[in-house]
Amino acid sequence: xxxxxxxxxxxxxxxxxxxxxxxxxxxxxxxxxxxxxxxxxxxxxxxxxxxxxxxxxxxxxxxxxxxxxxxxxxxxxxxxxxxxxxxxxxxxxxxxxxxxxxxxxxxxxxxxxxxxxxxxxxxxxxxxxxxxxxxxxxxxxxxxxxxxxxxxxxxxxxxxxxxxxxxxxxxxxxxxxxxxxxxxxxxxxxxxxxxxxxxxxxxxxxxxxxxxxxxxxxxxxxxxxxxxxxxxxxxxxxxxxxxxxxxxxxxxxx
Numbered sequence: 001x002x003x004x005x006x007x008x009x010x011x012x013x014x015x016x017x018x019x020x021x022x023x024x025x026x027x028x029x030x031x032x033x034x035x036x037x038x039x040x041x042x043x044x045x046x047x048x049x050x051x052x053x054x055x056x057x058x059x060x061x062x063x064x065x066x067x068x069x070x071x072x073x074x075x076x077x078x079x080x081x082x083x084x085x086x087x088x089x090x091x092x093x094x095x096x097x098x099x100x101x102x103x104x105x106x107x108x109x110x111x112x113x114x115x116x117x118x119x120x121x122x123x124x125x126x127x128x129x130x131x132x133x134x135x136x137x138x139x140x141x142x143x144x145x146x147x148x149x150x151x152x153x154x155x156x157x158x159x160x161x162x163x164x165x166x167x168x169x170x171x172x173x174x175x176x177x178x179x180x181x182x183x184x185x186x187x188x189x190x191x192x193x194x195x196x197x198x199x200x201x202x203x204x205x206x207x208x209x210x211x212x213x214x215x216x217x218x219x220x221x222x223x224x225x226x227x228x229x230x231x232x233x234x235x236x237x238x239x240x241x242x243x244x245x246x247x248x249x250x251x252x253x254x
Contacts, residue, residue: 175202
């Protein structure tokens with residue numbers, strides 16, 4: 001029998017495959033039936049996992065409690081650390097303030113000691129003044145010192161102006177002048193203080209006293225200038241010539 005006829009007979013004969021008819025079930029009905037079983041399986045797995053942990057010595061509730069306590073402890077330590085940092089910063093600021101106060105007190109003590117030394121010198125000078133007053137001129141310069149100051153080019157002038165015994169009681173009005181002789185860039189230089197174009201400087205060099213006046217002035221020169229001598233001149237008001245002058249030779253500068 002030809003193959004084609006055999007295939008035809010198998011298809012339409014009694015030995016053909018059986019057909020089965022099944023009712024159509026919607027997908028949501030299938031999920032509604034399957035979901036409880038899935039939840040039950042999930043719960044069983046979770047229960048088995050928890051039971052395994054407990055059997056191994058791990059208790060979930062205790063672990064969560066300890067974790068919560070650890071979090072609270074971390075927050076407490078962070079807060080305590082912040083407070084200690086603020087307190088440390090406050091101590092550092094307090095230490096800086098105390099250090100600044102100590103430096104200020106030291107400076108004040110040093111200034112007071114220097115003032116005390118000057119007062120002792122003045123006292124000793126005035127105690128001996130009656131013995132030498134008859135030989136002195138109407139106006140005299142005592143303890144004249146010209147010294148370099150802290151900054152380059154700055155110099156300090158200190159002296160004591162005293163009227164003689166015969167002139168005491170008469171108000172002396174005048175001014176002082178500093179004439180600096182030196183060398184700068186290989187050329188001779190002469191500078192005068194106060195500078196006429198500075199009213200403040202002129203006013204600072206005015207003199208007014210009856211018995212004595214201490215002079216303490218700072219003048220600034222070019223740092224590269226080599227000072228040879230400084231002459232102090234004291235003028236009485238209305239006079240063109242100095243009433244008294246004194247020169248200080250400065251030591252060689254290298």
